[in-house]
Amino acid sequence: MDLLHPRYWYDRWQRLSLIGLLSLASSLALAAPPSVIKLGGSPESIGYVQDVLSEALVAAGYDMPIEPLLQPADFPMTRQELMLQRGEIKVLMLGRTAERDSRFLQVAVGMTDNLVNHRILFIPKGRQSRYDAVQTLEQFRRLGKVAAMGEAWGDRAIWELNGLPVETISGDWRRLYRMVESPAREVTYLPRGAHEMSREWQQHPELDVEQHLAFVYELDHILYVAPQEYELQQLLHEVLSKAQGSGLIRQLAASHFADVFQPPINLHQRRLILLRSELP
Incomplete structure (x- = not known):
């Protein structure tokens, strides 16, 4: 078709407009949640x-x-x-x-x-007296207790930053309950969020809920x-x-x-042990 013919420019304008609309629609689709x-x-x-x-x-x-x-x-x-x-x-x-x-x-x-960054401890049966006198982080460190944690838990870095020993496992972290219960293991407690502990304490009668402490960090x-x-x-x-x-x-x-404010969690009645955390 002759480049000077009006029909040529009209058809070209339509094609370019269609391409532009399709491109815009595609961009919006990609950008939309x-x-x-x-x-x-x-x-x-x-x-x-x-x-x-x-x-x-x-x-x-x-x-x-x-x-x-x-x-x-x-x-x-x-x-x-x-x-x-x-x-x-x-x-x-x-x-x-x-x-x-x-x-x-x-x-x-x-x-x-x-609420999730308030940690309560599962401990072996009959060990509560070892924690009764703890008032500060330094006193807790001196107990030499070793935390059990999942390999990917965010708590791991916080515990290590505060000089608290940690042993981790990969895979199914629920094996940690048995590890804490077993006298053959080096781990001596399992920290759980207060909200988690409010459900789990009834599911694990083989362990005790530590009665007085809550470990708290900012994140x-x-x-x-x-x-x-x-x-x-x-x-x-x-x-x-x-x-x-x-x-x-x-x-x-x-x-x-x-339930975190009900027994045996009683979050509002616990001694708070403050942990440092590094904000990303």
Whole structure:
């Protein structure tokens, strides 16, 4: 067709416009957050995180379904982190570490109103008297006790930073209960979040709950987001910041974890042992 013919330029303009619209649509699709939030987590935490996300999204005016991907109780957290890195799950609540910050996107809003960073100890039966006189971190160090932890736990770096011995295992961390119970093992206690202990103490009558101490550090658990999901990370930061500012997270944490203030946890009555932590 003659380049001077008006029809030529009209057809060319239509083609370029169509290409531009398709390119814009493709860019928007890539930039938009996923239509469903695939949520990972332990069986103990996933329900709470789903509640917080659901209420925070609704309060901010968003309608986005959440799909919890339930795993067996013995499913290693290291595998869930790998799934997060691959984008097979989109969101996972974890203790914050510099290593995780380098692998995932962070939503730097505390998810539990600092309840998870209060640690209570499982100890072998009949050993309570060894802890009764402890008032300070230095006094606890002198006991020479060794903590049992999962290899990927964020607590590990905090314990080591504070000069507290740790023995870790890979794979199914639930073997730690048996390790603490066994007199043949060097490990002598298992630290658990106050919210976890409020459920687990009845499940493990072979162990005692230490009665007086709570180990506390500054880092609350946060949400980590798959590295491909920048728009989702931005959205969750927006809605969770609002939920924190409005008191919604505090309200949900107090309701969901109310048992931490009941026997045998009695969080409000314990002596606090403050641990240093390095903010990523």
